[in-house]
Amino acid sequence: MDTLNILLMGFISIVLINNLVFTKFLGICPYLGVSGRIDMAFGMGMAVTFVVTLSGTLTWLIDHLILMPMNLEVTRYICFILVIAGSVQLVEMYVRKFFPTLYESFGIFLPLITTNCAILGLCLFINLWGIDNLLEAVVLSFGAGIGFTMAICIMAGIRENLNLADVPECLKGAPITLITAGLLTLAFMGFAGMIR
Amino acid sequence: MDYLELWNSAWPAGVTMLGLGSGFAVVLLIASVKLKVEVDPKIEQIHKALPNLDCGTCGFAGCGQYAKAVLGKPELLGRCAPGGQESTKAIAKILSLQISDSGPAERPIVHCRAHAADKNVYGKYHGIPTCTAANALANVQACKFGCLVFGDCTWACRFDALHIVDGLATVDYEKCTGCGACSKACPRNLIEMVPFRCENMMTVACSSKESGKSTRGMCKVGCIGCGVCAKQTEIFAVEDNLARLAYEKYEPTEQTETAFNKCPTKVIIYCGKTTPEPGAGGQKAKTS
Numbered sequence: 001m002d003t004l005n006i007l008l009m010g011f012i013s014i015v016l017i018n019n020l021v022f023t024k025f026l027g028i029c030p031y032l033g034v035s036g037r038i039d040m041a042f043g044m045g046m047a048v049t050f051v052v053t054l055s056g057t058l059t060w061l062i063d064h065l066i067l068m069p070m071n072l073e074v075t076r077y078i079c080f081i082l083v084i085a086g087s088v089q090l091v092e093m094y095v096r097k098f099f100p101t102l103y104e105s106f107g108i109f110l111p112l113i114t115t116n117c118a119i120l121g122l123c124l125f126i127n128l129w130g131i132d133n134l135l136e137a138v139v140l141s142f143g144a145g146i147g148f149t150m151a152i153c154i155m156a157g158i159r160e161n162l163n164l165a166d167v168p169e170c171l172k173g174a175p176i177t178l179i180t181a182g183l184l185t186l187a188f189m190g191f192a193g194m195i196r
Numbered sequence: 197m198d199y200l201e202l203w204n205s206a207w208p209a210g211v212t213m214l215g216l217g218s219g220f221a222v223v224l225l226i227a228s229v230k231l232k233v234e235v236d237p238k239i240e241q242i243h244k245a246l247p248n249l250d251c252g253t254c255g256f257a258g259c260g261q262y263a264k265a266v267l268g269k270p271e272l273l274g275r276c277a278p279g280g281q282e283s284t285k286a287i288a289k290i291l292s293l294q295i296s297d298s299g300p301a302e303r304p305i306v307h308c309r310a311h312a313a314d315k316n317v318y319g320k321y322h323g324i325p326t327c328t329a330a331n332a333l334a335n336v337q338a339c340k341f342g343c344l345v346f347g348d349c350t351w352a353c354r355f356d357a358l359h360i361v362d363g364l365a366t367v368d369y370e371k372c373t374g375c376g377a378c379s380k381a382c383p384r385n386l387i388e389m390v391p392f393r394c395e396n397m398m399t400v401a402c403s404s405k406e407s408g409k410s411t412r413g414m415c416k417v418g419c420i421g422c423g424v425c426a427k428q429t430e431i432f433a434v435e436d437n438l439a440r441l442a443y444e445k446y447e448p449t450e451q452t453e454t455a456f457n458k459c460p461t462k463v464i465i466y467c468g469k470t471t472p473e474p475g476a477g478g479q480k481a482k483t484s
Contacts, residue, residue: 062216079213082213086220093231097233104257
């Protein structure tokens, strides 16, 4: 019961309260770049969720089984990037072979995830927060992906409606998008302090 | 720090990185062999023959999708409007098919030539700024058939080839690829895809089916259905107070030139890449 409680708390916390996009400003590039249409945003979110879960788990394992016993924590960044790039490649090949339609709909997003800083950020945060339980690391990674999907989908929904809004000439395009992102972040700041 | 000491603390890191790297390399190598996807080289060839604009006119998500589809179903050949005859021929060659000539490429023609100063409006519209929304209302402007100027067609255009110029949607034929998106976007069906049989097509740039008198009251440059053009050559025909040119029969002759010159409202115009600029009109030339 206690474990379940911790897992649930961790999940809600990473999705709503410590959302990587809203509170840490990670993964802003796809967040602003691919949020033009809601179906594309959802595809990107799903791809990120998949990769972040896989790489979060793998990096926890590598960190705890190889790097920490050998006192090689300094090489974390390089190792983690290696893991992320490798798992993205693997996922791409797997999806291409067994889910061609999914592969087509992901398109360019899948390789682009390699450079998504939300994923490296999450891997490093898991280490920073001192998560010493594999299951918790998996749940946190998955939650981070879900949080990213939620953020990018909300943004895409707003931006679809923004097309019809009467925006002042000087704010059209990128400025209004950034203002929207800021307001959205402010709204999600309201969740801070919900779990003590 | 002693070099030996430095080396002693550095080599485990190097070895670990090498080990991890080669581990991943082996896994990826095995995966790439096991999960190899055979791709027909013809798809690549067809993709190269296409213009690679991903406009979606063919009904597929992009050129890559169309290339794949056309390989499986040759009857889909000829759907590519931007590539036109050239692409179709190239694909047919790759698929070793025989095709017949399907005629000249289609380009859009806007059937309205009323600039801001030419048309009457009753009031100012403050609703949702799209043509589709404005078209649902009566009396957004006097003419029930003319261009609404909110630019649904300019949004539909992916090639920056349509602009609102002085209160009228105007096609930039240099940039136009003939994908037909604008023609679908216009709620008043003003934009028609026409086979351009020569460099400059002649057209009757009006859609008003009102009687001559009421058209004249609403717009300075509308077609009043007088039939002067139809008297010159039989490729013009007046129906519902609107002259129409049979595009498939059009050829620049003396008769069409006479019709062009005799049109009392100068609604017969040329459109194309190099629009001649006679005093009489043309979509870009303003009338005083």
